[in-house]
Amino acid sequence: MTSIVHAKGLEKSFGRFRALKGVDLDIPRGAISGLIGPNGAGKTTTLKALIGLCDVQGELEVAGQDPRRARHKLMEEVCFIADVGILPRWLRVNQLLDYVAAVHPRFDRGRAEQFLASTDIPPNKRIKELSKGMITQLHLAVVMAIDVRLLVLDEPTLGLDIVYRKEFYDRLLNDFYDGDRTIIISTHQVEEIEALLSHLVFINKGEIVLNTQMSELEIRYSELIVQSDKMAEAEALGPIYQRKTLGKHCLTFEDVPREKLQPLGEVITPSVADLFVAKMRQDRVLGEAAATGEAGHE
Amino acid sequence: MNNFSVRQFAMLLKRELLEHTTLFFYAPVILAALIFLFTAWVLHMLPGDELAIAIEYVAVAFDGLSPRDMAPLFMSLSIPFTLVFSICAVVYLLSTLYQDRKDSSVLFWHSMPVSDLRTVLSKLVALIVVAPLFYIAVLFVLYLLGIGWMTLLGFNYDIAVAGLAYLLMAALLSLLLVYCSMVISGLWLFPTVGWLLLFSAFARRAPLMWAVGVFMLLLFLEDFVFGSQFLANWIESRSNPGQYIVFDIADLLPRLFNYDMLFGIAVGSILVGGAVVMRRFTD
Numbered sequence: 001m002t003s004i005v006h007a008k009g010l011e012k013s014f015g016r017f018r019a020l021k022g023v024d025l026d027i028p029r030g031a032i033s034g035l036i037g038p039n040g041a042g043k044t045t046t047l048k049a050l051i052g053l054c055d056v057q058g059e060l061e062v063a064g065q066d067p068r069r070a071r072h073k074l075m076e077e078v079c080f081i082a083d084v085g086i087l088p089r090w091l092r093v094n095q096l097l098d099y100v101a102a103v104h105p106r107f108d109r110g111r112a113e114q115f116l117a118s119t120d121i122p123p124n125k126r127i128k129e130l131s132k133g134m135i136t137q138l139h140l141a142v143v144m145a146i147d148v149r150l151l152v153l154d155e156p157t158l159g160l161d162i163v164y165r166k167e168f169y170d171r172l173l174n175d176f177y178d179g180d181r182t183i184i185i186s187t188h189q190v191e192e193i194e195a196l197l198s199h200l201v202f203i204n205k206g207e208i209v210l211n212t213q214m215s216e217l218e219i220r221y222s223e224l225i226v227q228s229d230k231m232a233e234a235e236a237l238g239p240i241y242q243r244k245t246l247g248k249h250c251l252t253f254e255d256v257p258r259e260k261l262q263p264l265g266e267v268i269t270p271s272v273a274d275l276f277v278a279k280m281r282q283d284r285v286l287g288e289a290a291a292t293g294e295a296g297h298e
Numbered sequence: 299m300n301n302f303s304v305r306q307f308a309m310l311l312k313r314e315l316l317e318h319t320t321l322f323f324y325a326p327v328i329l330a331a332l333i334f335l336f337t338a339w340v341l342h343m344l345p346g347d348e349l350a351i352a353i354e355y356v357a358v359a360f361d362g363l364s365p366r367d368m369a370p371l372f373m374s375l376s377i378p379f380t381l382v383f384s385i386c387a388v389v390y391l392l393s394t395l396y397q398d399r400k401d402s403s404v405l406f407w408h409s410m411p412v413s414d415l416r417t418v419l420s421k422l423v424a425l426i427v428v429a430p431l432f433y434i435a436v437l438f439v440l441y442l443l444g445i446g447w448m449t450l451l452g453f454n455y456d457i458a459v460a461g462l463a464y465l466l467m468a469a470l471l472s473l474l475l476v477y478c479s480m481v482i483s484g485l486w487l488f489p490t491v492g493w494l495l496l497f498s499a500f501a502r503r504a505p506l507m508w509a510v511g512v513f514m515l516l517l518f519l520e521d522f523v524f525g526s527q528f529l530a531n532w533i534e535s536r537s538n539p540g541q542y543i544v545f546d547i548a549d550l551l552p553r554l555f556n557y558d559m560l561f562g563i564a565v566g567s568i569l570v571g572g573a574v575v576m577r578r579f580t581d
Contacts, residue, residue, distance in 0.1 A: 051408075051409070052408075053405070053408055053579070054579065055578075055579050071408065071413075071414075071578070072410075072411045072412055072413040072414075072416075073411065074411075075408075075409060075410060075411040075412075076411045079409060080405070080408075080409040082402070082405050086402045086403055086404075086405040086406040086409075087403065087406055088317070088398075088401070088403040088406060088407075089401060089403070090316075090317055091316070095316060098309070099309055099313060099410075100410065102305050102306055102308070102309030103306045103309055103310070103410050103411065103412050104410060104411060105302060105411070
């Protein structure tokens with residue numbers, strides 16, 4: 001499977017703050033990839049770099065092009081929906097369709113109108129008169145009517161109620177994704193997209209801390225609900241994270257064979273949310289250890 | 299340029315006009331309405347004999363003049379329009395690249411396959427070439443009302459105010475001259491256009507303060523460091539409206555093709571280039 005996104009050593013600083021610290025990222029064509037990270041981790045900067053909205057250093061190729069050189073050419077192949085309502089608020093719905101029809105060679109106006117017909121969005125309304133949910137529906141209708149190879153979504157459902165959020169992802173899967181197109185989604189609401197993902201990327205403090213296919217997740221990661229008398233044995237296997245739920249101890253392991261864990265309790269595959277917390281804690285502990293080590297050497 | 303390119307650029311121009319209808323359309327319409335109402339009120343208040351004197355005065359002023367000679371007289375009515383247009387142009391230039399970033403819609407515009415150079419060019423063409431056409435159209439309606447009023451009053455008081463055809467020809471010629479003057483002033487003031495666009499693309503807030511503040515700082519620094527006033531003198535040497543207003547069609551080519559004009563366009567182009575680069579990466 002070839003990559004639609006290839007990034008190597010991406011660096012970006014805002015003054016003294018290093019937003020990206022050598023990000024390496026390869027996303028295969030046809031993947032639905034989740035870019036997950038806490039606030040300020042570098043998700044939006046990474047996504048903006050992919051579509052040429054942010055000048056970064058390093059190797060970068062998206063859909064065979066360098067986004068820094070020819071953003072407008074790349075945008076014939078890539079679409080983008082951001083977390084905030086970015087549609088121009090002064091435009092009317094039909095003026096928006098007129099605009100995209102005139103400037104985008106791959107836009108199918110009939111298809112967008114067909115999508116809009118199934119919503120409550122009036123074509124003559126100004127965008128500022130629509131609710132946030134309607135604005136997202138409208139943007140999605142526009143994007144789904146564009147024949148692109150890559151769709152980049154930056155917190156697309158932030159601030160929407162559950163009905164709109166569910167409808168958004170249903171439409172994305174049923175009407176946009178065809179197995180050939182690639183979707184990159186950054187979101188906080190990991191649980192909602194977990195079932196859609198084929199690829200998972202965790203980013204923290206400007207560094208990629210996990211980059212894996214979902215199918216590899218259950219091979220590499222396990223969660224052990226440990227029997228209380230086997231706690232010491234389980235801890236000896238080096239869990240990356242421990243938590244207590246309803247009086248039971250849950251330990252998350254990385255690259256530990258399940259055969260070793262099974263005698264110690266119930267072994268399950270961690271959810272993306274639990275794995276995310278585990279990796280963020282591991283990252284923090286490693287960071288603190290490194291800092292202590294450095295301080296010790298001084 | 300292929301058909302798609304032309305259609306795309308036409309839509310970019312339309313986008314500018316739709317977004318700035320207040321500056322490009324309502325402003326001249328409101329101004330024309332105010333002029334019309336004020337004139338109607340003055341005429342209503344004027345006693346009949348003074349009205350006849352006024353008509354007589356106009357008739358004498360136009361007597362024996364060709365449409366070409368009359369055109370500059372008609373142009374005097376365009377002064378408030380060009381003043382309002384200048385104010386609207388400054389507001390437009392300062393807000394056009396700033397507002398997109400303020401409301402985050404720049405992310406949407408950037409998600410379309412349109413280059414920043416093309417976007418900025420469309421803004422310049424919309425301002426310098428297209429917007430004056432709206433002002434001219436409104437001015438034309440005002441001219442027609444004025445000519446109709448003069449002709450009717452002329453009949454009423456039995457005073458012949460030039461010929462109707464002559465007046466119409468003078469009005470059309472004057473509109474052409476006003477349009478040329480507006481376009482040429484846009485080109486002559488291209489360094490100012492570029493400077494304002496640059497800060498519209500750069501400023502995180504208050505682009506006017508930035509544009510004026512940095513300019514004042516440059517003037518001060520030049521004076522303080524080099525003890526010279528080259529910048530101030532250069533601007534002063536270009537600030538005479540006589541350098542860009544076209545009173546006769548024969549003035550057109552000399553106004554367009556001279557060293558000062560081309561140098562100003564070159565300076566403005568560098569500043570516009572800066573605005574394009576800023577537009578690429580600021581949000």
